[in-house]
Amino acid sequence: MARRRKGRAVSGWLVVDKPAGITSTAVVNKVRWAFDAQKAGHAGTLDPDATGVLAVALGEATKTVPYITDALKAYDFTVRFGAATKTDDAEGEVTKTSDLRPSDAQIVEALQGFVGEIEQVPPAFSAVKVDGERAYALARAGEETELAARPLWVESLLLTDRPDADHAQLEMVCGKGGYVRSIARDLGEALGCHGHVLRLRRTWSGPFVAEDGIGLQVLDDEAKSPDLDRFLRPLEEGLADLPQVTCPDASLAKLRNGNPAMVIVPGGTQIDYGDEVWASHEGRAVAVGRLMGGEIHPARVFVNG
Incomplete structure (x- = not known):
């Protein structure tokens, strides 16, 4: 006789507005605990320091995860010019610096090379597998790895603000498997000034938008309560495309x-x-x-x- 799953047979999508400082896996575990759900999964990892839409599927909705994973997603992020880091974000050790700063016109021109079907090399600190091992595990162990470039569809990539010479705020809409950190790294290289991600937020993913997401405090406050189910969205929303x-x-x-x-x-x-x-x-x-x-x-x- 098959072992019965523990928890409730609850199904649907929950849109979480993920805060910085927590992994996507930890968010999924918290959602599963709060709903006492038998099964949970997410559609697209966010870096621990990234914020925004993390779409979590419960129960039967997990069968629709591939369709959200494959859907277009939008990111709002800030690039810091003048320094490259080991992790391609602000958490990593600085490896290269430059005093050169691009003009707005130079940034806009360079962005054109990152739109459409592009080839992108994932960050060294990423979940990509190399001979069965995660790239980030090898990188933390000090091993040099050469990651293969992967195709990525970029629908649009726009300069939305330029607070000062050191920073540029960008908005990108892309398909499955996009690494914003790689965009920042490669943009800095293209401009000859180096660069990394300072701030990253996923504003929407398929049909789900950040403004509709709930915070982790709500999950803590209403955990195990039937009232929490009011935040669930039908699994059919995962099939919108x-x-x-x-x-x-x-x-x-x-x-x-x-x-x-x-x-x-x-x-x-x-x-x-x-x-x-x-x-x-x-x-x-x-x-x-x-x-x-x-x-x-x-x-x-x-x-x-």
């Missing part, structure tokens, strides 16, 4: 058992053969899968859908 089809009554049992079944495509909706979609019944998610010949072939089925 996928086309929605409708599961008729006759197909419900088949889909819930993981079998292909006929669905109804809303009029005017353009869905190509083989596209990934999600099926709903009375507004609740039933399954995610590929639409082929009027049938959805499920890859994920929602138990409480």
Whole structure:
């Protein structure tokens, strides 16, 4: 007999406005504890000193995590010019310095080279794995590692403020796997003055925005209370970027058992053969899968859908 999970079978998304000084994993653990949830996970790590949107999925919503992880995200951050650091942020040891400071026009021109499909080398202190080990663990041990460049889609990268010659405030919208610290590092190199991240905030991630997030104090104050559930958002919000089809009554049992079944495509909706979609019944998610010949072939089925 399978061991029963401890905790409540609660499902949904919680948007946390993460403060600085705590890891993403620690936030997820706190959320799981506060809700007494059986299962929890997050969609996109934030550095410990970063703030902003950390979308935490509970229960069945964890099945929608990949769709938020793959969604566009926006970051507001400040670059400090004149110094490169080992960690590419203000916490690391300074490795290079420069007295050169770029003009606003030079920054704007340089930013154009970081928009679109770019290649980005992750920071040495990152969670990227090298021969099975985390890069940050190797870096802390003093080992030199050469990380491979990775493709990144940058939708936009704008200069939004220039408080003084030493600092520039930027806003970036990018896809999965973007490292803001790498952007700051590479921008400083492109400008010939070195640079690192001084402050970083994720303002939105897919459908979730920082202004809707709750703080950790709320979790502490209302932990284990039924009132905390009012902050949960439907798991269906994690599927916002996928086309929605409708599961008729006759197909419900088949889909819930993981079998292909006929669905109804809303009029005017353009869905190509083989596209990934999600099926709903009375507004609740039933399954995610590929639409082929009027049938959805499920890859994920929602138990409480």
